[in-house]
Amino acid sequence: MLHIKCPYCGMRSQNEFSYGGDATVKRPELNKEVSDQDWDNFVYNRKSPRGKHWELWQHISGCRQWIKVERDTATHEIFNTLKANEEIL
Amino acid sequence: MSQSYRLDNVGLINREKKLSFKFNGVSYTGYEGDTLASALIANGVHLVGRSFKYHRPRGFFGAGVDEPYAIVQLYRNGETEPNVKATEQELFEGLEAKSVNCWPSVNFDIGAINNFLKIFLPAGFYYKTFMWPKSFWYKIYEPFIRKAAGLGVASIKHDKERYEHKYEYCDLLIAGSGPSGLASAYAAAKNGARVILAEDKARHGGTLLTSEVNIGNQSGKEWADGIISELKEMPNVIVKNRSQVFGYYDHNMLVMSERISDHLPKTKKFHPKQRLWYIRAKEVLISSGSIERPIVFGNNDTPGVMLSSAAKEYLKVYGVLVGRNPLIFTNNDSGYETAIEFKKNGVNPIVLDTRKDPQSEIVDEAENLGINIKFSYVVVAAQGYKKVKSADIAKISDDKEQLGTVENIKCDCICVSGFWTPTIHLASQSGNKTKFNEDIDAFVPGTSKQNERTLGAANGSYTLDDTLKSSFEAGYELSKKITNNDNKISFPNVVEKKSTTHDKFWCVPLPEGKNYKRFLDFQNDVAVSDVEIALREGYRSIEHVKRYTTLGMATDQGKTSNLNGLQLVSKIENKVVPNVGHTTFRPPYTPVSIGAIVGREVGKHSKPTRKSPMHSWHEKNNAVFVDAGVWLRPRYYKQGNENLFEGSKREAKNVRTNVGVCDVTTLGKIDIKGPDAAEFLNRVYTNAWLKLPVGKARYGVMLREDGIVMDDGTTTRISENHYHMTTTTAQAANVLSHLEYYLQLVWPELNVNVVSTTEQWAGAAIAGPKSRDLLQKLFPNLDVSNEGLPFMGYMEGDLFGAKARIFRISFSGELAYEVNVESDNGNFMWEKIMEVGQEFKIQPYGTEALSTLRIEMGHVAGSELDGRTIPYDNSLEGLLSKKKDFIGKRSLTRKAFIAEDRQKVVGVVPLDKKTSIPEGSHLVKDSNAPLPNPKLGYISASCWSVEYDNPFSLAILKDGKNMIGEKLFVMSPLKNKVIPVEIVSSHYVDPKGERVRS
Known part of the structure; x- marks a missing residue:
């Protein structure tokens, strides 16, 4: 079971969180023309990298905040966690 | 012959307490502190089972977790448990156990015929033989193999025992309380x-x-006892015995199973049988020791052949002799320790040492004691069927290839020592890259991935002085790192005998003209010849060899067999062992009860049960409950001998003619506040929300970004910047997360807050033509006329002193209202509604009537909004705003979603107006068409229409728009039904929606 550092609550066990997918996906702006390809990339197409991956987790059984987590998908090492409004560098 | 192999003055057992037990129906006695194995050996019992494949007689091989043979079926307090290792099971008064793998009895086993047919059962036999014909597998092969195989029988009864889970945090978790652990x-x-x-x-x-050994002028045991009693007194230490750390998971999470009651005749009241510990440790020290390795020779599975260390443990811990005429077969000094213990207790062992001329203190001591030692000697084969009777021995050449003349000597047990294998399972599970240590011919932990360190014998260190020194140092260093304290304790003086190197000899060659079975894996009957076959047939990877031969599988997971298997593969393949590599170590290290893994989450406790504030009223009024997600909801309120069909029909009819009340507390409720709330709803829902006035509700549909309908419900504008959203019962949690996702990540600029208020409000739906009359009586001071409170209107009121919210919304399609009060007042509200409603012939209605009412009205719900349908499919396309963007809108232009013959919800009526249509049935054009019969759609929900008194269903049907009036067939192969039906509009009752506005 992973140990995730919530930026609000500190180190908490994985069973308090739910996974939310790739954190680098940006939703196209509302009321703007979006090509089929761009929309498909937003809705469906995801990379499945082996190694470092920025992903979203929600602390559902805690502060309910969505957070960004940099995790190695192969080793499960967690390098960094950020609040939702903090930019991935 | 009561305990005739028990010594008088040796051992740690409690001779004050005699225990009686039964094995295979025969009564025996032992002592408190015995294991089942030690007690049986004390009674001279060495035949405990039959092997898995050849049904060869099986005895005891080890004295603990590594035991491959002595697997028994245990009976305790009316329960039975399979796969219990007799070497681990502690004796208790009244214990009963039976052998497994034998029929009709362990002494006469018909399956042993496999032993004589063994030439036909080599590696891969099952794979090759039972491949064809395919139909034979289920009918003939599988049932036959099932009957013949297996390691015991699982109970099919409910397990009455209690198992617990516990979460714990610590600075240091130390697995194993041997010298390094202590x-x-x-x-x-x-x-x-x-x-x-x-x-x-x-x-x-x-x-x-x-x-x-001697530590600080005490014997090893005295020193250990002293340390343990001191540790137990310390508030910062948890000391646990009977507790196996069996799994090392990510981020230093380890799992340990504690056997609290398995050693007792029955579990004490309020005690669990076992407890599973989830431990998050800052640092882990693995001091799991090592397991002795066998040497492979002919018939080395005969009962009486066992590990030399096990023989010593039976003697020193349990005061039990494994034989009176022991032969010790060793390639290192450890065997001599066992020989000396025998000698000291009046038994004369013979030692066969594969080494030519070992020079060490302990060999000298054995010689001085007058023990008969034969150097450069090996056991060629054990003789005897159910117990060792003698051994064929021979001198072996210096190159270990040539055997001298074979001679036969009498013995009643053969104690084998092929040196030691470090127990690296936990280290390997943690991600540690293991490395091969040439000196000890075994893998040891290498580079750590997590915060762990392996100490002592588990790390390949076999002198006590080194082990204690490095362990003291590790404990001090790590604790200093964590606590910043600097209290270093002094190191005790250690006296031990120096040993010399072992002989890298592991397998005795076959003598000329003999074809003895030489077993590598004792639990699965994998012999040297099986591995040879696997390699001959082209299996190279050790993982493939394992799976083809079953080497290292089953309950012991090859604790005594893996390394010898690797030696053999490397020899045949002409590779060095590290290049062959070892198979992956996976948790659990040793079998764990399913009960312990499940813990308290059994039956009704497998998920929480949520009840509405009105639950006790429902109970008192004969509600029959149904699980709705985690909620318990009344399905119908039983009157007399009514069944579900009759009861729900009565309740639904009463709604259509008078008035009914339904508990709708379970609907998800979300409070939405903030200056941008209207804009937010406008983006979340498909329809327009900016112009909804205060005091009005609106029905809304929300989509996922892929265009699929996520949920529906009504949202009410309570005040300028305050909305009350309702969701379906099932999606309540998902919708909240969905809203939080967009507010926190996508549109953080919107000033909006959302919070779940599902539990804060109790809800009652009042539905039926007389509902307004009832509402007026409940709120005499309010104007609830059609003008005062129109359809989709909202007002607040006072329900006999309780603050209430009144919504004019309808799920039943009748004139209807929903009244919400704070949860604490829920029961009060309900009782008032029932009391005041008397004169209007009010009846409560459950979820079954609720479904009937919505189905015949054509209102879509969870069974249509099933995560596969878009708004068009549910005839909700009228709610799609053309003027604004919303979540998922862009996806609705996908090709499949705008196809001309897109599926759509329709109504379905059987032509005979009698036959009920099973939900999940398929719709086809021709019921006699050859398979696969093209499927046009499926029945999503069925009811008995109370309006027309005939069956009615909703279906999602291809090209549904143009199918109204068509005649099709409903087919349910599961229920063996073919029903001719007519497709009608989904709005079966009141298609213009006049009633809700009346």
């Missing part, structure tokens, strides 16, 4: 660290209990 725990605990020390056996001390 030393590191002591050093760390004295330095202020929070320590958990876990021991899988009943007794702490590990090898200190059986070895002749």
